[in-house]
Amino acid sequence: MDVKTLTKLTKWMETTDLEEITWRSGDEKISLKLNNSPEHSHTIASTMEPVLSPSIGIFRFARPGKTNLLKEGSSMKSGQELGVVEVGKDFKSVTAPANGLLKIISIEDGKPVEYGQPLFFFEPK
Amino acid sequence: MFKKVLIANRGEIAVRVIRTLREMGISSVAVYSEADRSSLHVRLADEAVCIGPAMARESYLNIPAVISAAKLTGADAIHPGYGFLSENADFSAACLDNGIVFIGPSPKSIQQLGHKAEARKMAMETGVPVTPGTKGCVGKNxxxxxxxxxxxxxxxxxxxxxxxxxxxxxxxxxxxxxxxxxxxxxxxxxxxxxxxxxxYIALPRHIEVQFARDTKGHTLAFPERDCSIQRRHQKLVEETPSPVVGKKLREKLEEAAVKLANAANYVGVGTVEFLLDQQGNFYFMEVNTRLQVEHPVTEYITGFDLVREQLLAAAGASLSYTASHSVPYRGHAIEHRVNAEDFTRNFAPSVGRVEEWTLPGGHGVRVDTHVYAGYNLPIYYDSMLAKLIVWDQTRELAVAKSARALKEFTVKGIKTTIDAHQLIVADESFKAGKTDTGFMERLLNPAEPAKVA
The missing domain is CATH 3.30.1490.20 (ATP-grasp fold, A domain)
Incomplete structure (x- = not known):
């Protein structure tokens, strides 16, 4: 079997559900196996990075008596407060990691959060 | 009884508590640090919450985070396990302030009995013998x-x-x-x-008495545990009953523990530690106001589930046995603490991935652990991997069972103290029950003369 046929065969295999085929002709035997494992098949290219909760507690967009109007797509400055996590009588600040765009808000006001839970997705500029 | 209990701990003790909760039909909440995401207690609990980064100070010792986890999950009580916040009066008080039951004694009892000088004073007042010494600090005389x-x-x-x-x-x-x-x-x-x-008491034995007391004033004292096999004040082997304590001495020890528990109006389980000298005199040392690592040996010979007794006492119910102060027991139990340490290299800590983990089993063998094959040992916490506890009808049979179970216990990928335990159970003075707090030093340095008084 020549390289051209092999390439064609591999291309065709990728369009099917087949993961492995064996072709036999006389003494000649060729096995083809596609590298389909999840780790290899796709890499998601993303410039976004998650902003994680600094503590377990209740998430609030603003400290008591204040308002904070965040919108997906807003431009943010490094260190700007995105919200707070209330733990006991303490408020832990959640801030923008860099200058950039706030792409996704994945938390609602007043919801419980764990330590390390992604709250926002951010695209640094 | 409680509906949902949060366990403010990790490792084998969290697993141990979750098991009793499940048997009692109580939901369990595990808390974990970032380093413990794959620990067994997280998988076994009904719910699990991440409370902070790997450093214990910011997770398992972080009072606001633990309280917050209990409130967010709707837990009505917190079991502190041992270590971490278990003997912290501020934590016990913080639970109280937030309407959560602390499964352990009141802040006042923790302060009274946990403070060495206060506890010593209380022991003297209740007629419990203390080590002879000066009343206060010494001056010119x-x-x-x-x-x-x-x-x-x-x-x-x-x-x-x-x-x-x-x-x-x-x-x-x-x-x-x-x-x-x-x-x-x-x-x-x-x-x-x-x-x-x-x-100064030369070559003492470390003897301790487990007690339990409920809000109604029922007090139980369990047969003494002998924890003389220690290395640098860390217990390695514990057994019950002690090979040198007879019926009369046992009664005196138990009576002392009951007196102290009553004097402190204690609610929950606790342990009074004593030093026993070569002449059979015992002296009060300190009180541990929590469940102890070695509690399973007591459970083995008496049949009690001490975590259940803790839950009963904390919920304001009666202890499961109130007929008398002392409880019946049968046979002999020994516990071996298996740590991730290389005893051939002066017990240096060993870390890494547990490649093989084959546990011993059979009649009279219990293993409490949070480890499994493939587990990656976090470097942030203590090195205990498992507790092997054996029971048999006599001490001699129990020692033979220990030797058999230790031989079965196979761990690959990391170094453990299983080898050290095999040395201990093969030692003639251990077999004869002749141990004291200098035992390990003599076992590990047989060439040098023992450093005794």
Whole structure:
């Protein structure tokens, strides 16, 4: 079997559900196996990075008596407060990691959060 | 009874508590640090919440985070396990303030009994023997004070602790020199040169009595545990009953524990530690106001589930047995603490991935652990991997069972203390029950003469 046929065969295999085929002709035997494992098949290219909760507690967009109007797509400055996590009588600040765009808000006001839970997705500029 | 209990701990003890909760039909909430995401307690619990980063100070010791986790999950009580926040009066108080039941004694009991000097005072007031010593700190008449106590004696720094600031004096001729040195050291180390004397007990046994007490005033004392096999004040092997304690002494020990628990109006389980000298005199040492690592040996010979007794007491119910102060028991139990340490390299900690993990089993064998094959040992916490507990009808049979179970216990990928335990159970003086707190030193350094008084 020549390289051209092999390439064609591999291309065709990728369009099917087949993961492995064996072709036999006389003494000649060729096995083809596609590298389909999840780790290899796709890499998601993303410039976004998650902003994680600094503590377990209740998430609030603003400290008591204040308002904070965040919108997906807003431009943010490094260190700007995105919200707070209330733990006991303490408020832990959640801030923008860099200058950039706030792409996704994945938390609602007043919801419980764990330590390390992604709250926002951010695209640094 | 509680509906949902949060376990403010990790490792084998969290697994141990979750098991009893499940048997009692109570939901369990595990808390974990980032380093413990794949720990067994997280998988076994009904719910699990991440409370902070790997460093214990920011997770397992973080009171607001633990309280917050209990409130967010709707837990009505917190079991503190041992270590971490288990003997922290502020934590017990924080639970109270937030309407959560702390499964353990009140802040007041923790303060009274957890504080060494306070507990010693309470022991004296209730007629429990304490190590002979000076009432307070010694002044110019220290020679007269020393004569009253007798030699050898210990000079202890009033502000010291954790084994620091202690000097042993064997004769009057050395006293003046030693006290000058001790004062200078105390001044430099603790900013306070006050010292006091205590009798030095040579080659003592470490004996302790488990007790339980409910809100109605029922108090139970369990047969003594012998924890003399220690290395640098860390217990390695514990057994119950002690091979040297007879019925009469046992009654006296149990009576002392009951007296103390009643005097402190204690609610929950606790342990009174004593030193037992070669002549059979016992002296009060301290009280641990929590469940102890070695509690399973007591469970094995008495049939009690001590975590269940804790839950009953904390919920305001009666203990499961109230017919008398002392409880019936049967046979002999031994516990071996299996740590991730290389005993051939002076017990250096061992870390890594557990490649093989084959546990012993069969009649009279119990293993409490949070480890499994493929588990990656986090470096942030203590090195205990498992507790192997064996039971049999007599001490001799139990020792044979230990040897058999230790041989079955196979761990690959990391170094463990299983080898050290095999040495211990093969030792003739251990087999004969002749142990004291100097045992490990003699076992590990057989060539050197034992450093005794």
């Amino acid at each position: 220290f020679k007269t004070e020393a004569e009253k106590i007798g030699f050898p004696l210990m000079i202890k720094a009033a502000a010291g602790g954790g084994g620091k600031g202690i000097r042993i004096v064997r004769e009057m001729a050395r006293l003046e020199h030693e006290i000058t040195m001790a004062r200078a050291e105390a001044k430099a180390g603790f900013g306070n040169d006050e010292v006091y004397f205590e009798k």
